[in-house]
Amino acid sequence: MEMFENNKFVLHRIKFFILIILQISAIVISLLIFAFFITHRAILNILQNQALLALIIVNFVELVADLPMPISFYYLGYVKPATNGYCIWWTFFEYNLHLISELLVATISIQRHILIFQANIFHNRFKRFMFYYIPLVLCFIYPIILYIIIIILYPCDGTQWDYTSNLCGYANCYLIYNKVLGTFDWAANNGSPVVIIMLANMTLVIRVIRHKRRQRQANSWKKQRRMTIQLLTISSLYLFAWLPSLIIGVTQQLNSPSFLANIQTDYTLDFIYLIALLSPWIYLKLLPELMKWLGNLLHRGQIVHNVVRPI
Template identity: 30%
Template sequence: MTASGTVAFENSEISWPRSLRFWLLLIFDIPSIACSLFVLYHILINRKSRHALHNHTIIILLIIALIFQLTDIPWYLDFIRQGFVWPSIPVRCLLWWLIDLGFYNTAALILAWTSIERHILVFHNRWISTKKKRFYVHYLPLYILIIYSITYYTIVIFFPPCHHTYTYILPVCAASPCHLFHPILGLWEMGIHGCLSTILVAFFSISLLIRVIIHKHRRNRVFRWRIYRKMIIQLLSISILYLVLNFPIMIMSVAHLCGLPAYIGVEAQQITFFLTYWVMFLLPFVTLSSLPSLRTNICW
């Protein structure tokens, strides 16, 4: 309850029975781990796939998803089994927040860059025609994003300018590190890591599709559709997955920022927050479906 006695996101739990959540998470987590390992193995073991520029962000996303599947989900399952966060110590909450919030939003930032970079790979390949250009256009932005995200979340979670409240009787320790309520950091978190990432993914994914359609229908232009089809379908598939499960959260966050009382839409927030786990569950399968060469390696 809040100070006024109303229910808010940070002090409530989704109404779905814990037993239902347990089996949903367990049933999806096991095949997701297997699929993540399968896709990563086949991308990394193949030299051509490993060095393909369009696969680098996908590899990072799959690694993040695998870490998520191996840590965040088992911790949630253990919470349901125990009935509380165990061990009930601050470091457990800090690590859980780092994975659940930090890694998830890092994946969102990487996906936003991926949606931008696909335009470069498809329509401006001269920008990456030399080793030096590839470093500045392809590798450097990735390095900056990863270093920034690791640094940012390490500071705001482990060395915050505020005092954390550890709620051991709620999943993910209430998923509410104190910086989310900081007047500056909270706005930065929601505005940049949340809303802006979602908007960038939507805008650049849709604009990529529009540009492809336009180029395909211009007779005076040669567009190598067969070469770029895989990376275009790959981005659109992952973007749709991300947007479907994250767009409702963005809408609700903006509504609360614009004055909607915190107690309105709490249940919807809890449900959408829980469903975002399926971004990490389904990511390896969506990636696999966009790689026909890998699908042929599966023995049914």
């Protein structure tokens, strides 16, 4: 028992240092990205960058408002404050951010097909509103309404929480006591977006390759390749972060709650935090204009430093 607690302490401390180091760097890069979009409105007018900015904002909220809670848990080794209300708020807030982020990437994956192959659809204001902006807005509205109903309003006495596990043991009443709701949340809410992301990316690659062979236009291919690589890179991070916990979570709901339970709580569920922690680094590579802007800032700073340095 003592060795088990020591192992837990070491694991928690390792997670604490990894999370806080990655969090600080991700926040700095995110702030630079926001500054870039504010000073480059023309870049923000590009339709695909608007959806990307919405995704960056959601990930930034997770970095500054949600991640401090698991970081605090891994530092202390227990949930503080250990109350029913805190666990309800924490799970409601985190589940919302994760599902909104997933739905946004799934929506962006579908919209990217239209942007590459039928961009003229979005030239019409009504169609742009209906097929671009409304789906993005629904990605925010649906999770909030859903989790108000199944987390906040779900009748439960609050005695099921595990204050010695991250996110209070993921012990929401609907996950423990309602197999239908639990399976729906894991499979339909979290699983469906992942399936859509995979299928949309695979078909996009096939369509782009076939289109390149037919068109043989260098300029058109360059734009398509850039938009495709942008989507593939972001989607790959989401698939890596979500697939392990999804497979285990659905199996637990359908078969046995104890299936790989320790692996799930100690490792795979923490992979989901990597989305917010690593995505700002990906955006740096995916926005060449951003890299040029940062390079110019560093160059100017170096010139100023050299000018004011005393002889």
